[in-house]
Amino acid sequence: MITSSSPLPRRGVLALAGAGAVGLGLAACSGPSTAAGETGGAEQAKTDWSGVTPADTVTVWTNHPGKSQAVEEEFLARFAKTNPDITVEFVTAGANYDEISQKFQAALTGSDLPDLVLLSDVWWFRYALNGQLAPLGDLLPAAGVHVGNYQPGLLADYQYDDQQWAVPYCRSTPVFYYNKAHWAAAGLPDRGPETWSEFEQWLPKLQAAGTGAQAPYGLGKGTGNASWIHQNLIWGRGGALSEDWTMTVDSPEVLEASDYLRSFITRGWAAVSSSDQASDFGAGLYSSVIGSTGSLSGILAGAAFDVGNAFLPGGPAGRFTPTGGAGFAVPAKRSPEQQLAAATFLKFLAEDDNTAYFSQNTGYMPVTTGAVDSGPMQEVYAQTPLFKTAVDQLANVRKQDNARVFVPGGDQSTVTAWEKVMLQGAPSAEAWGTAQDEIQRSYETDVAPLVKA
Structure with missing residues (x-):
C-alpha cells in the first residue's frame, strides 16, 4: 500500500493497493463475451437519489495510466480535505486496460466488484450492452457532477441508447x-x-x-x-x-x-x-x-x-x-449508496483544478473545457506547447470504427x-x-x- 507522506485524517484517505491476479490468467487475446445472461445484467429500476446517503468507501480499479501513482497520492490529500466521510482506495487491477477488463469480467459472476472501474474505448460497450454498468444520466447530477463541463466529444464516446455509461478520465489522441x-x-x-x-x-x-x-x-x-x-x-x-x-x-x-x-x-x-x-x-x-x-x-x-x-x-x-484512452464506469450490481459514493469521487475528479493537475502530470488531455481554459493549463501550454497539440487536434477527431471498439x-x-x-x-x-x-x-x-x- 502506498501512503501519503503528510498526515491525513483516518477517514478520507485515498490508498493505493495491489489486487490479486484473479482473472488475469485469461488469455490476452480473448475478450469478455457479450452473451446475455452470463452475469444477470438487467434493466435497472429508477432510483430516487434524494433519499440515498453515499457509502463511506469507494474502491477504484485502475492500472495507474500514465504512471499516475504520484498523482493519485496528491488526489489522496485533496479528496480527504473535502470528503472526510468517504475513504477511497485505488486498486491495481492490471498492468493495462485489457487486464483490468478481464479481471472485471471474472468478478461479475460474484460480489467482489469495484465501485469504479477504468474501461478503455474497446471494452465499455460490451458491458453496457449487457446491463452490467449503471446508467449515469441521473446518478451524475445527483452527486453534483457538472456534466456540461466535460469536453462534448469525449463525453459522447460513452453514450449508447440515449444513456451515458462512463465518463472520460485518461483520454488521448x-x-x-x-x-x-x-x-x-x-x-x-x-x-x-x-x-x-x-x-x-x-x-x-x-x-x-x-x-x-x-x-x-x-x-x-x-x-x-x-x-x-x-x-x-x-x-x-x-x-x-x-x-x-x-x-x-x-x-x-x-x-x-x-x-x-x-x-x-x-x-x-x-x-x-x-x-x-x-x-x-x-x-x-x-x-x-x-x-x-x-x-x-x-x-x-x-x-x-x-x-x-x-x-x-x-x-x-x-x-x-481517433481519440483513445479510458473512462470510469460504475458497475450496475453496486448498491445505490455505493454508486452515489462513486459518483461523488467522479465529481472530485471532474473539478477543473484536479483535471488540470492530472493532465499536467501525465500528458493526457484535459477532459473538461474549464480545465483547458484554466490558468494552470494555460501556463503549461505557454511553457511546453507540445501539451496543447492533442487539444488542438480535437478539431480533426473522427469517431472510431465499430469493428474495432464495439x-x-x-x-x-x-x-x-x-x-x-x-x-x-x-x-x-x-x-x-x-x-x-x-x-x-x-x-x-x-x-x-x-x-x-
Missing part, C-alpha cells in the same frame, strides 16, 4: 513525435508532415542523414496501439474498418493502407519496436513515431534531444485522428492483421480476410442479437 536534431540533419522543416505523401518524401532524407537511428520511423504493435493509430491511415485513404454495423475490414482501401505501410518497412524506412515505440523514440532509436498523448511526459523526461510533435498526417480523403475481439483481430503484415510480410488480402471473418462472426454472435438500431 495519437500524435506525431519527431526528433528535431534528426530533422535538422536531414534538412527538413521544423514541423510534422502535413500528409503521408510528404512524409514518404522525407523518409529517404532521414535515412541518408547519418543520424544513428535504427530507422527513420518506429512502428508500434499490440492491442491499443497498431489498430488504434492506423485508423488514421485507413481513413485518410477513404476507407474504414466498418460502416456503422457493416464490417469492411478487408475493403480495398484497408488493403491499400496495409500495403502502403508495409512498403515503409521493405524500403528500410520503418521498423517495428520490440517493446514500446514511444520509449524507444525517447531513447533515440527512431527519428519519429506516432504515439499516445499520454506518452508525452515520459518522452520529455527521457529524451536527451529536443522533441517536436504535430497532428497526424492526412491522406487524399482528409486529415483525421465488436468483442475486434481490436485484437485487427492488431493481428497489422502484425502479420508488418512483422511476417503476410499478404494483406490474407491477413485482413481472416480479420474480416473473425470480426463478422463475433458481431453476428455477440452484438447483433443485443444491439438496438
Whole structure:
C-alpha cells in the first residue's frame, strides 16, 4: 500500500493497493463475451437519489495510466480535505486496460466488484450492452457532477441508447513525435508532415542523414496501439474498418493502407519496436513515431534531444485522428449508496483544478473545457506547447470504427492483421480476410442479437 507522506485524517484517505491476479490468467487475446445472461445484467429500476446517503468507501480499479501513482497520492490529500466521510482506495487491477477488463469480467459472476472501474474505448460497450454498468444520466447530477463541463466529444464516446455509461478520465489522441536534431540533419522543416505523401518524401532524407537511428520511423504493435493509430491511415485513404454495423475490414482501401505501410518497412524506412515505440523514440532509436498523448511526459523526461510533435498526417480523403484512452464506469450490481459514493469521487475528479493537475502530470488531455481554459493549463501550454497539440487536434477527431471498439475481439483481430503484415510480410488480402471473418462472426454472435438500431 502506498501512503501519503503528510498526515491525513483516518477517514478520507485515498490508498493505493495491489489486487490479486484473479482473472488475469485469461488469455490476452480473448475478450469478455457479450452473451446475455452470463452475469444477470438487467434493466435497472429508477432510483430516487434524494433519499440515498453515499457509502463511506469507494474502491477504484485502475492500472495507474500514465504512471499516475504520484498523482493519485496528491488526489489522496485533496479528496480527504473535502470528503472526510468517504475513504477511497485505488486498486491495481492490471498492468493495462485489457487486464483490468478481464479481471472485471471474472468478478461479475460474484460480489467482489469495484465501485469504479477504468474501461478503455474497446471494452465499455460490451458491458453496457449487457446491463452490467449503471446508467449515469441521473446518478451524475445527483452527486453534483457538472456534466456540461466535460469536453462534448469525449463525453459522447460513452453514450449508447440515449444513456451515458462512463465518463472520460485518461483520454488521448495519437500524435506525431519527431526528433528535431534528426530533422535538422536531414534538412527538413521544423514541423510534422502535413500528409503521408510528404512524409514518404522525407523518409529517404532521414535515412541518408547519418543520424544513428535504427530507422527513420518506429512502428508500434499490440492491442491499443497498431489498430488504434492506423485508423488514421485507413481513413485518410477513404476507407474504414466498418460502416456503422457493416464490417469492411478487408475493403480495398484497408488493403491499400496495409500495403502502403508495409512498403515503409521493405524500403528500410520503418521498423517495428520490440517493446514500446514511444520509449524507444525517447531513447533515440527512431527519428519519429506516432504515439499516445499520454506518452508525452515520459518522452520529455527521457529524451536527451529536443522533441517536436504535430497532428497526424492526412491522406487524399482528409486529415483525421481517433481519440483513445479510458473512462470510469460504475458497475450496475453496486448498491445505490455505493454508486452515489462513486459518483461523488467522479465529481472530485471532474473539478477543473484536479483535471488540470492530472493532465499536467501525465500528458493526457484535459477532459473538461474549464480545465483547458484554466490558468494552470494555460501556463503549461505557454511553457511546453507540445501539451496543447492533442487539444488542438480535437478539431480533426473522427469517431472510431465499430469493428474495432464495439465488436468483442475486434481490436485484437485487427492488431493481428497489422502484425502479420508488418512483422511476417503476410499478404494483406490474407491477413485482413481472416480479420474480416473473425470480426463478422463475433458481431453476428455477440452484438447483433443485443444491439438496438
